[in-house]
Amino acid sequence: MTAIPSHNEHEIPERKLLLKNVQKHVSLTSDECETVLSYFSERPIRRKDKVILQGKPCRKFCFVEKGSLRAYHTNVEGKESTIMFAVEDWWITDMGAFLNQTLANLSLETLEDSLLFELEALKFQALLNELPKLERYFRILFQRAYVREQQRVLDAISMPLEDRYLRFLNKYPKIAAKVTQKQIASYLGVTPEFLSMVKNKNSS
Amino acid sequence: MTAIPSHNEHEIPERKLLLKNVQKHVSLTSDECETVLSYFSERPIRRKDKVILQGKPCRKFCFVEKGSLRAYHTNVEGKESTIMFAVEDWWITDMGAFLNQTLANLSLETLEDSLLFELEALKFQALLNELPKLERYFRILFQRAYVREQQRVLDAISMPLEDRYLRFLNKYPKIAAKVTQKQIASYLGVTPEFLSMVKNKNSS
DNA sequence: CGTCTATTTGAATGTACTCAAAAGCGGTGG
DNA sequence: CCACCGCTTTTGAGTACATTCAAATAGACG
Numbered sequence: 001m002t003a004i005p006s007h008n009e010h011e012i013p014e015r016k017l018l019l020k021n022v023q024k025h026v027s028l029t030s031d032e033c034e035t036v037l038s039y040f041s042e043r044p045i046r047r048k049d050k051v052i053l054q055g056k057p058c059r060k061f062c063f064v065e066k067g068s069l070r071a072y073h074t075n076v077e078g079k080e081s082t083i084m085f086a087v088e089d090w091w092i093t094d095m096g097a098f099l100n101q102t103l104a105n106l107s108l109e110t111l112e113d114s115l116l117f118e119l120e121a122l123k124f125q126a127l128l129n130e131l132p133k134l135e136r137y138f139r140i141l142f143q144r145a146y147v148r149e150q151q152r153v154l155d156a157i158s159m160p161l162e163d164r165y166l167r168f169l170n171k172y173p174k175i176a177a178k179v180t181q182k183q184i185a186s187y188l189g190v191t192p193e194f195l196s197m198v199k200n201k202n203s204s
Numbered sequence: 205m206t207a208i209p210s211h212n213e214h215e216i217p218e219r220k221l222l223l224k225n226v227q228k229h230v231s232l233t234s235d236e237c238e239t240v241l242s243y244f245s246e247r248p249i250r251r252k253d254k255v256i257l258q259g260k261p262c263r264k265f266c267f268v269e270k271g272s273l274r275a276y277h278t279n280v281e282g283k284e285s286t287i288m289f290a291v292e293d294w295w296i297t298d299m300g301a302f303l304n305q306t307l308a309n310l311s312l313e314t315l316e317d318s319l320l321f322e323l324e325a326l327k328f329q330a331l332l333n334e335l336p337k338l339e340r341y342f343r344i345l346f347q348r349a350y351v352r353e354q355q356r357v358l359d360a361i362s363m364p365l366e367d368r369y370l371r372f373l374n375k376y377p378k379i380a381a382k383v384t385q386k387q388i389a390s391y392l393g394v395t396p397e398f399l400s401m402v403k404n405k406n407s408s
Numbered sequence: 409c410g411t412c413t414a415t416t417t418g419a420a421t422g423t424a425c426t427c428a429a430a431a432g433c434g435g436t437g438g
Numbered sequence: 439c440c441a442c443c444g445c446t447t448t449t450g451a452g453t454a455c456a457t458t459c460a461a462a463t464a465g466a467c468g
Binding site: 160161190191193194197198 | 423424425426427
C-alpha cells in the first residue's frame with residue numbers, strides 16, 4: 001500500500017492566497033485563520049470541468065487559489081455570454097443564485113487545471129456569524145465588485161467596441177493572455193467574427 | 205419674525221425610511237438609531253438640482269428619503285449615458301469616486317423635489333467603526349447591488365433592445381412612470397429615436 | 409399663451425450579425 | 439515525429455440593427 005498524503009497540520013498560512021486576501025482588509029489571529037479555513041473545502045479541479053451548471057442549484061462561492069475560470073450564460077438560441085473571468089486570488093460564483101439559493105443562471109468552468117477553496121451557502125452565513133469582522137471584508141469585496149460592474153455597464157452602453165476591447169486588454173492583461181478571442185468576444189457581447197474584423201481593420 | 209421650525213426631538217423613528225431600511229437587515233436600539241442619524245445630514249433639494257458634478261470631488265453617499273434622482277455620465281462628444289435611477293428608499297452616489305475619493309465620473313441630479321440623507325465619506329468610515337453591525341447592512345446592500353449590475357451587464361450584451369426595454373418597465377415600474385423616454389434610452393444605451401421606433405414598430 | 413423640450417417619422421449611413429468557407433493552430437493518436 | 443482532427447480565427451457577401459441629421463408634431467412648464 002502506498003502512503004496516503006495526509007493533511008499538513010503545519011502549513012505556512014502565508015502560502016494561502018485566501019488568507020492573504022482576507023488580511024488585506026481585516027487582520028486575523030492565527031486561530032481565526034484556522035477558523036476561516038475550516039469553513040472551506042479545498043478542491044483541485046481539472047481543465048474544462050464544470051463547477052456550476054446553469055439550471056442546477058448553485059451551492060458554492062469559490063475562491064481561486066490557483067488557475068482560472070469563466071462564468072457564462074447560455075440563452076435559448078445557444079448563444080453564450082461571458083459574465084466574468086476569474087484568475088488567482090479572485091472570487092467567483094453565480095452570486096444571484098448563491099444568495100437566494102435559486103437555480104443557477106450561469107455555468108462556471110475552469111480554463112485550466114485549478115485549485116479552488118469552496119464555501120457552501122450555509123457555511124457562508126455561519127462563518128459571518130462566527131467571525132463578524134469578516135462582514136467588513138465581504139462588504140469591501142462587494143462594494144468593489146459593484147463599482148467594477150457599474151463601470152462595465154457604462155463601457156458597454158457608451159463606448160465603441162474597439163475602445164472596449166483595448167480597455168479589456170489593458171485592464172485584465174493576465175486574463176487576456178489565458179482566454180481565446182471567442183471568449184473575449186462573448187464577454188464584450190459581440191460575435192467572434194466582428195471582433196476579429198475590428199482588431200484587424202487598422203492593418204490594411 | 206416668523207418662527208423657525210426647530211428639529212423635532214421626538215420624531216417617530218418608523219417614519220424615517222432610512223432607519224426602516226437599515227432595520228430590514230440589522231436590528232437597532234433606539235440609541236443606535238439616533239447614532240446612525242447623527243452621522244447624516246438631512247437635505248431638501250429641488251427638482252433638477254445637481255448633487256454631484258462630473259469632474260468635481262464626490263463627497264456624499266445619498267439615501268433618498270423622498271423623491272428621485274438620476275446618475276449619468278457625459279462623454280467627450282456630449283452624449284449622456286444614464287448609470288442608474290434612484291427612487292425613495294434607495295441609495296445613490298458615484299460609488300467609485302466616493303470610495304477612492306477621486307473626481308466624480310458621474311453627475312447626479314434630482315428628477316423632482318426631494319429629501320436626501322447625506323453621508324460624508326469620512327463619516328461613512330467613522331459610522332462603520334462606531335457601529336460595526338452596520339458592516340453587515342452595507343455588505344448585503346452592495347452584494348445585491350453587485351448582482352443587479354451583473355444582471356444588467358448580461359441583459360446589455362445578450363438581449364435585443366425590445367426585450368431590455370420591456371424588462372426595464374417590468375422591473376422598475378415606479379421609475380418608468382417618473383422618467384422621460386429619452387432618459388430610458390440613455391439608460392439602455394440607445395438613441396431616443398431608435399427606442400421610439402422599437403416601441404411603435406408593432407402598431408403599424 | 410408661447411416657448412422649450414420630448415417624441416415621432418423618415419432618409420441616408422454606419423455598425424454589427426448571419427452564413428459560409430478558407431486558413432491557422434493545438435492536441436492526440438498512430 | 440508526423441498526420442489528422444477539431445476548434446479558433448479570418449475573410450467576404452448579404453442582411454438586419456442602430457445611428458445621424460433633419461423636420462414635423464406633441465407635451466410640459468412657466
